[in-house]
Amino acid sequence: MIQVDVIETSELGDRSYVAHDGTSAVVVDPQRDIDRVLDLLGAKGLTCVLVLETHIHNDYVTGGLELARRTGAPYGVNAADPVSFERQPLNDGDELTAGSLRVRVIATPGHTDTHLAYVVETDSDAVAFTGGSLLFGSVGRTDLVDPARTEELTHAQYRSAHRLAHELADEVRVMPTHGFGSFCSASSSVGGTASTIGEQKKQNDALLEPDEEAFVTRLVAGLTAYPAYYAHMGVRNRQGPGPVDLTVPEPVDVAELRRRIADGEWVVDLRDRTAYAAGHLAGTVSIDLGGQFTTYLGWLMPWGAELTLIGESQEQIALAQRQLVRIGIDRPDATAVGVPGEESYRKADFADLAAALKSGAGIVVLDVRRDDERAASHLPGSAHVPLHRLLTELDSLPAGELWVHCVSGYRSAIAASLLRRAGREVVWIADDYANAGSLIQA
Known part of the structure; x- marks a missing residue:
């Protein structure tokens, strides 16, 4: 059986993979901090013989080029990608070897134009590394290359998912890069840590929908905002990122x-x-x-x-x-x-908010969730500015003390600090939105 080690990057909702036969390893979609990969290879006595990218990533800077340099392994990237470094150019249908493992290249455009999936196989086993083309229960988002081409790429994404489902056996394991909280996912995943092609046929929204047009319409309508820094990732990855320095600078006073x-x-x-x-x-x-x-x-x-x-x-x-x-x-x-604290602001829950509203206090409730979350339900009378637009829309906020909420308290904590930095009086609602109870209006 092909052995696969997962290197989780939960903060970004991504995974990198090391597939091996006990001696020779194929590394797929390594993150920038490649010491994690090198440590795993060393601990298991593996030789990296091939580094592969499923696509030019939009949500992180790759460590693939530097890993290939450090290990001497070929660096496989789509031949059509306009990169500024030497790579092993790959095309649909290419076959590679890594020790006793065979690697088959399958073009799966949609998440990006040049997206590739890799099937690593032996005579008795196969694993599909699907990148952003086939996730657990979903597919990768299709608006990152060019918003004007979203529908075109969504059609391509649907066909790529169906190609994988048609060409690969039900027992083939599926190993996506995205879909574990990454904004690269087009919709919510079904969860889980492992899946197969057969299981995806029963739960993946692209494979369950027989009507391509209906799928495209639904996916495009469901796309939400994604982080602004994505605009810079593809550029860095095409240039070829170098090594990193993780030593901590000396602290200042x-x-x-x-x-x-x-x-x-x-x-x-x-x-x-x-x-x-x-x-x-x-x-x-x-x-x-x-x-x-x-x-x-x-x-x-x-x-x-x-x-x-x-x-x-x-x-x-x-x-x-x-x-x-x-x-x-x-x-x-x-x-x-160890910096001393010199100011603070109030922390509250939704019960405190209900009491404040009942008392008639002149407060403003500020919802910093995304537009799609707001559309599903909200607190009546609340102001709304999504966190990612807060800094550009500060002047639009009503006067008065701002009681800030999101879903869990994480985003509202960031928002509260930004508002306090801008000179506003704030109360941070550090509570789960579900506890708003009767305050919520659908």
């Missing part, structure tokens, strides 16, 4: 932090959002490292802006750096540890 804040730089506090609300340095931004830190920092911060990280420890900052290199933010400009 509070006076230097205040200077950076006064200059309008981004000074981001990585601590737990509850601890931040209780006390923090004025002018900082709270993005809890325990959630989708990279996604929201990359989405909100102007690309290329000066960045300083505040953490509880050097270890916490090092973890943040590892996550940031995956989206092309190679090094923070400064770091700090």
Whole structure:
């Protein structure tokens, strides 16, 4: 049986894979921090003989080129991709070998024009590495290449999913790169950690829909906003990303932090959002490292802006750096540890909000969820600005104290810190939206 080790990048909702026969390994879609791959190869006594990209990624910077350089393995990328580095050009129908393993290349356009899937097989086993073409219960989104071509690429995505289902046996294991929380997924996945072609025929929305036009209409209508930093990932990946430096810069003092804040730089506090609300340095931004830190920092911060990280420890900052290199933010400009809190804001729940509304207090409820979440249900009378648009729409917010909510409290914590940074009085609703109960209007 073909052995497959999964390298999870849960913060971005992605997976990389090492497929091997016990000696020779094929690495598919490695993330930028390739030390994780090299450590696995070393621990298992494997030789990397082939590095493969399913596509030019839009949600992270690849480690594929650097891994190929470090190991001496060929680097397989679609021959049609306009890259600035030497690669092994691949086309539909190509066959490669990796020790006792055979690798078959299948063109699966849709998520990108040049998307490829790889079937790694022996005489008795096969695994399909499907990238963004066939996810667990869904497919990759089709609006990242060019919004004007979304319908065209959605048709291609439907046909690619059906090609895989038609050409591969039901028992073939399916190993997607996206779909575990990644914004590259076109819709919610069905969950799970493993699947096969046969199982996907019973649960994948592309394979269950017999009408291609109906599928295209539904998928396009369901596409939601995606992180702004995606616009920079394809460019970096076509250029050929180099190695990273994960050493932590020496910390700066509070006076230097205040200077950076006064200059309008981004000074981001990585601590737990509850601890931040209780006390923090004025002018900082709270993005809890325990959630989708990279996604929201990359989405909100102007690309290329000066960045300083505040953490509880050097270890916490090092973890943040590892996550940031995956989206092309190679090094923070400064770091700090153990910064004193000088201001705070109130933390509340939906019961507190109900009481405040009943009392007639002049408050404003601000919903920072996405447009699609708002359309499904909302609190009547609440203002609405999705988190990713908050910085550009600050002037549109009503006057008064802002009670900020999302679904879980993660995004609203970021929003509360941005609003406080802008001089607004805020109350952070640190509660699950389901607890809003009778306040919710469908």
